[in-house]
Amino acid sequence: MTRNAVKATDEAAKRNTDIQGSEKGLARRDLFRVAGLGVGALGAVAAGVTAASGTAEAAPAETTSTGYRETDHVRKVYEVSRF
Amino acid sequence: MSRAVDHTVSPAVAEEELLRAQVYGLLARLLARAPDAALLATLGDLAGEGGDFGAALDQLAGAARDSDPAAVEEEFTTLFIGVGGSERTPYGSFYLTGFLNEKPLAELRADMARLGIARADDVSEPEDHIAALCEMMAGLITGAFAPEEDGAVGLDAQRAFFDRHIGSWAGRFFADLEASPSARFYRAVGAVGRSFLAVEARAFDLAA
Numbered sequence: 001m002t003r004n005a006v007k008a009t010d011e012a013a014k015r016n017t018d019i020q021g022s023e024k025g026l027a028r029r030d031l032f033r034v035a036g037l038g039v040g041a042l043g044a045v046a047a048g049v050t051a052a053s054g055t056a057e058a059a060p061a062e063t064t065s066t067g068y069r070e071t072d073h074v075r076k077v078y079e080v081s082r083f
Numbered sequence: 084m085s086r087a088v089d090h091t092v093s094p095a096v097a098e099e100e101l102l103r104a105q106v107y108g109l110l111a112r113l114l115a116r117a118p119d120a121a122l123l124a125t126l127g128d129l130a131g132e133g134g135d136f137g138a139a140l141d142q143l144a145g146a147a148r149d150s151d152p153a154a155v156e157e158e159f160t161t162l163f164i165g166v167g168g169s170e171r172t173p174y175g176s177f178y179l180t181g182f183l184n185e186k187p188l189a190e191l192r193a194d195m196a197r198l199g200i201a202r203a204d205d206v207s208e209p210e211d212h213i214a215a216l217c218e219m220m221a222g223l224i225t226g227a228f229a230p231e232e233d234g235a236v237g238l239d240a241q242r243a244f245f246d247r248h249i250g251s252w253a254g255r256f257f258a259d260l261e262a263s264p265s266a267r268f269y270r271a272v273g274a275v276g277r278s279f280l281a282v283e284a285r286a287f288d289l290a291a
């Protein structure tokens with residue numbers, strides 16, 4: 001049984017995407033880094049919350065290469081947000 | 084993006100944005116129900132990376148190591164469910180008006196409908212519960228509410244939602260949680276939430 005408090009409606013509106021790479025985007029990124037919002041600090045959270053759900057998902061890959069890493073992140077976040 | 088490529092997943096959302104979503108997801112999880120032993124064990128391994136938020140993560144890790152699931156479950160019940168009145172009432176409407184189910188909830192429902200979000204079928208709590216709101220933020224960041232549309236909601240829309248439904252009260256809620264007489268583990272959850280929302284507010288200002 002799902003435990004989500006919310007779900008998407010069928011009429012979900014079209015989204016615009018983020019401001020990646022812009023000056024403001026970089027300033028934002030720096031702020032999060034300085035604030036301690038790092039992969040090292042939080043890398044275990046997604047895996048932990050996921051594992052704790054009982055869905056037996058694999059632990060996050062240690063790799064820091066580009067490409068599929070963000071894909072993994074996306075997948076994990078979906079799982080996390082399913083709570 | 085090129086449609087010639089076979090995309091089987093959503094396009095990448097920047098790493099720091101996903102980390103934000105993870106924090107919201109974690110807060111949503113911890114505020115929806117008490118953590119089980121496995122989650123406590125994972126949280127016990129967290130290590131902050133500086134700043135108020137990092138210190139709060141360290142505090143959460145320590146609290147998780149010092150807690151057992153049964154005690155945290157009882158603490159959760161006392162804090163949020165409590166027979167004859169819980170210690171904390173984690174609803175936006177309550178914080179903003181002093182009453183549940185007031186105008187802020189109606190405004191939230193209107194925004195949810197616009198954003199394509201609805202309350203899950205098996206949930207009876209009003210949508211302005213802090214856990215639901217954190218879940219919504221996570222979903223807006225990752226695009227979970229419109230995966231077929233390939234996209235997350237932009238920062239402007241995130242900020243509008245945050246300012247209207249979270250920033251206006253949730254900082255006070257987390258501070259109250261930190262100061263709750265019965266809070267032990269959840270004292271640290273309050274610290275994580277309070278410090279994270281402060282970072283969020285500053286980051287939205289930067290992007291404005």
